[in-house]
Amino acid sequence: MSALRADELEIVEEKDPELNEQQFESRTPWRLAWRRLKKDRVAMVSLGFIVLLILVSLFAPLLTALIGHGPNTQYTTRGLSLSGIPVGPGHNGFLLGTDDQGRDVLSRIIYGSRISLEVGIGATFLALLLGVVVGLFAGYYGGFLDSVLGRFMDILLSFPILLLAIAIVARFGPSLGLLIVVISLFSWPYIGRLVRGQVISLREREFVEAARALGASDLRIMFVEIAPNLVALAVIYATLLIPVNIVLEATLSFLGLGVQPPTASWGNMIAEAQTGDLFTVAWWFLVFPCVALVLTTLAFNLLGDGLRDALDPRYGRSHISPAKRVRRAFRVRRTPPAPEPAEAKA
Amino acid sequence: MTVGPGGVFSRAEGTDEFLLEADDVVKHFPVRGGAFGRSHAAVKAVDGVSFSLRAGETLGLVGESGCGKSTLARLITGLHPVTSGHVRFKGQDITSLQRRQLRPLRRSMQMVFQDPYGSLNPRRRVGSILSDPFSVHEHLSRAEVRRRVQELMARVGLSPEHYNRFPSEFSGGQRQRIGIARALALRPSLIVCDEPVSALDVSIQAQILNLLEDLQAEFMLTYIFIAHDLSVVRHVSNRLAVMYLGKLVETGPTEEIYLNSRHPYTASLLSAVPVADRAFRSERRERIILTGDVPSPVDPPSGCRFHPRCPKAQAVCAVQEPALERKSGDPDGHLTACHFPVVAGEALANASRETAGVTGSGPAEAVHP
Numbered sequence: 001m002s003a004l005r006a007d008e009l010e011i012v013e014e015k016d017p018e019l020n021e022q023q024f025e026s027r028t029p030w031r032l033a034w035r036r037l038k039k040d041r042v043a044m045v046s047l048g049f050i051v052l053l054i055l056v057s058l059f060a061p062l063l064t065a066l067i068g069h070g071p072n073t074q075y076t077t078r079g080l081s082l083s084g085i086p087v088g089p090g091h092n093g094f095l096l097g098t099d100d101q102g103r104d105v106l107s108r109i110i111y112g113s114r115i116s117l118e119v120g121i122g123a124t125f126l127a128l129l130l131g132v133v134v135g136l137f138a139g140y141y142g143g144f145l146d147s148v149l150g151r152f153m154d155i156l157l158s159f160p161i162l163l164l165a166i167a168i169v170a171r172f173g174p175s176l177g178l179l180i181v182v183i184s185l186f187s188w189p190y191i192g193r194l195v196r197g198q199v200i201s202l203r204e205r206e207f208v209e210a211a212r213a214l215g216a217s218d219l220r221i222m223f224v225e226i227a228p229n230l231v232a233l234a235v236i237y238a239t240l241l242i243p244v245n246i247v248l249e250a251t252l253s254f255l256g257l258g259v260q261p262p263t264a265s266w267g268n269m270i271a272e273a274q275t276g277d278l279f280t281v282a283w284w285f286l287v288f289p290c291v292a293l294v295l296t297t298l299a300f301n302l303l304g305d306g307l308r309d310a311l312d313p314r315y316g317r318s319h320i321s322p323a324k325r326v327r328r329a330f331r332v333r334r335t336p337p338a339p340e341p342a343e344a345k346a
Numbered sequence: 347m348t349v350g351p352g353g354v355f356s357r358a359e360g361t362d363e364f365l366l367e368a369d370d371v372v373k374h375f376p377v378r379g380g381a382f383g384r385s386h387a388a389v390k391a392v393d394g395v396s397f398s399l400r401a402g403e404t405l406g407l408v409g410e411s412g413c414g415k416s417t418l419a420r421l422i423t424g425l426h427p428v429t430s431g432h433v434r435f436k437g438q439d440i441t442s443l444q445r446r447q448l449r450p451l452r453r454s455m456q457m458v459f460q461d462p463y464g465s466l467n468p469r470r471r472v473g474s475i476l477s478d479p480f481s482v483h484e485h486l487s488r489a490e491v492r493r494r495v496q497e498l499m500a501r502v503g504l505s506p507e508h509y510n511r512f513p514s515e516f517s518g519g520q521r522q523r524i525g526i527a528r529a530l531a532l533r534p535s536l537i538v539c540d541e542p543v544s545a546l547d548v549s550i551q552a553q554i555l556n557l558l559e560d561l562q563a564e565f566m567l568t569y570i571f572i573a574h575d576l577s578v579v580r581h582v583s584n585r586l587a588v589m590y591l592g593k594l595v596e597t598g599p600t601e602e603i604y605l606n607s608r609h610p611y612t613a614s615l616l617s618a619v620p621v622a623d624r625a626f627r628s629e630r631r632e633r634i635i636l637t638g639d640v641p642s643p644v645d646p647p648s649g650c651r652f653h654p655r656c657p658k659a660q661a662v663c664a665v666q667e668p669a670l671e672r673k674s675g676d677p678d679g680h681l682t683a684c685h686f687p688v689v690a691g692e693a694l695a696n697a698s699r700e701t702a703g704v705t706g707s708g709p710a711e712a713v714h715p
């Protein structure tokens with residue numbers, strides 16, 4: 001190849017009237033999306049909440065040490081009144097009160113957030129991995145492979161998840177790892193179908209043909225050319241799937257199939273709280289875990305919505321009022337393959 | 347029809363070797379739908395095209411939108427399998443090769459795409475896009491790949507420092523330079539340029555054309571240059587092929603066709619070239635504006651496919667398909683597929699008025715400048 005022709009280079013750049021450094025500078029897809037997201041106040045508040053939640057769950061031992069109450073310690077003297085009624089919020093140093101066994105509700109919620117995020121993010125990550133790979137193959141190759149994989153995903157999506165989860169947990173015994181695997185097993189087709197659809201349109205794009213003209217293999221086209229274009233979709237729907245999976249975990253724990261007491265999970269806290277009728281006088285140990293669950297799922301949903309707007313400006317819904325978006329977020333939450341949220345029962 | 351390898355196209359004497367030969371190439375896309383999803387109809391995108399090309403030449407391929415130019419380009423480069431016919435590249439029949447066998451040939455046969463926006467992956471950095479040819483075909487160290495990519499960028503007039511930018515950070519002209527760099531990377535002998543400038547601003551078109559011309563001289567490239575109007579092609583090609591509805595209607599040396607076009611369709615295309623090129627339109631040429639839409643390639647007209655729009659059409663045109671052949675008085679290599687080729691001095695615009703009744707739908711109308 002010829003040596004660098006700097007003189008020619010400069011002339012060319014000067015001559016090009018289309019070139020306007022300021023206009024094209026920093027127009028990377030991600031920077032543009034971040035700029036749009038920053039303007040979206042609802043999404044930014046949600047993001048702040050999620051970051052806070054992640055910090056809380058990471059530093060759970062430190063926080064509970066600061067509070068001075070372990071999550072599983074039963075404060076039978078300080079935490080329960082003489083007649084065995086839990087202590088209310090703000091009394092005896094229990095910020096959110098205690099539960100029926102005299103345990104600190106705040107400490108348990110803090111530890112419960114670890115379970116929720118572990119399962120929510122873990123299961124979503126696995127679902128994403130499986131969904132993207134299967135969706136890529138189904139969408140790229142089409143034909144017979146696509147109909148087989150498509151049918152398989154449809155069947156999984158139409159399965160009564162809870163029944164199957166009960167059977168699997170009954171067979172293998174409850175554990176956190178199993179919980180993650182079972183949940184991801186039923187949520188990946190949701191990602192898989194979306195990815196498949198996207199791949200079907202991406203494979204017709206000219207840059208895929210350009211790669212083919214270079215002699216790139218199918219695998220290379222799928223994972224080097226197409227996959228980077230799925231990242232936005234994956235980020236959006238992962239953010240929307242996390243709350244679904246968090247609710248699913250809560251539901252399974254609520255039914256006694258997930259995290260086993262005394263380990264705190266929002267689901268089993270709610271379950272324990274609503275077994276007796278103590279919550280009619282001591283509402284706090286039922287309501288606060290519910291609030292934690294609702295706020296968390298809401299935050300993820302609103303962030304997911306905001307990401308969708310930011311990454312794909314065609315949606316352009318940021319002008320809708322925050323109240324309407326919150327209402328919409330509740331609606332979105334019920335559409336993915338999740339059972340009725342646990343708190344509805346309580 | 348087939349152009350024999352005697353070289354009706356040969357400009358240069360000496361070698362009889364063609365770099366590329368297309369022999370009655372056909373591509374039909376089945377139309378989906380119909381009862382039980384079975385298809386009987388097909389889009390006859392390319393319907394029997396033959397030509398040959400010598401190393402170092404530039405063949406301009408011209409025709410209206412939808413006439414099958416891009417499809418032909420993809421058949422030549424082996425991106426689509428042919429329905430029938432043969433494409434020989436350096437004497438090797440590529441239509442019978444499997445995709446894997448085709449891979450080594452990709453090095454010497456590249457394509458520049460029509461859409462500078464669609465042909466670059468929006469989610470990959472330019473440095474990464476341009477390193478593709480090397481990672482697919484050669485085993486080089488990262489540093490070496492980077493060096494070569496930056497060299498390439500410099501050669502096509504891009505700043506090598508923009509290595510880490512995304513395509514969206516470049517203008518249309520710069521993106522087309524990236525596309526050209528990618529095609530050039532492996533030093534191919536043939537580059538098919540599919541309307542490389544039609545999406546660009548006129549002022550930038552010239553820059554890109556000049557770049558392509560420089561590169562041709564520097565790297566001994568052979569081009570197939572696709573365009574939908576003749577004015578762009580004139581500057582870059584020494585041979586022309588005019589395509590209409592999946593078929594070649596006229597082909598020959600560029601200047602010969604400009605000065606002495608024989609096919610009414612070519613004449614109408616020529617009459618439409620912009621003012622700047624009017625010098626090349628001889629006195630006799632009045633502006634001929636074709637009316638009527640291009641007929642559907644699913645069900646092309648019988649006989650001569652141009653007959654519903656042709657100002658010279660007669661009864662026989664609807665029945666008998668004209669062969670692509672040398673017409674009397676033309677030099678070797680100038681072939682025309684027409685029963686009634688245009689003769690010098692003929693006023694086509696008038697002919698259109700006289701034959702309007704005969705041609706039925708969509709007669710050509712005359713506009714006197």
Ligand SMILES: Nc1ncnc2c1ncn2[C@@H]1O[C@H](COP(=O)(O)OP(=O)(O)OP(=O)(O)O)[C@@H](O)[C@H]1O
Nearest residue numbers: 375389391410411412413414415416417418574643
């Ligand atoms: N993959 C495909 N499947 C079905 N039909 C196709 C396909 N590709 C092209 N066609 C059809 O074949 C015909 C020729 O298309 P082609 O893209 O080759 O035209 P073109 O001359 O390049 O047009 P343009 O100037 O608009 O690029 C069109 O009618 C088009 O609809």
Ligand code: SF4
Nearest residue numbers: 650653656663684685
């Ligand atoms: S004169 Fe007849 S054969 Fe010639 S282009 Fe017109 S219709 Fe076709």
Ligand SMILES: [Mg+2]
Nearest residue numbers: 415416460540
């Ligand atoms: Mg085209």
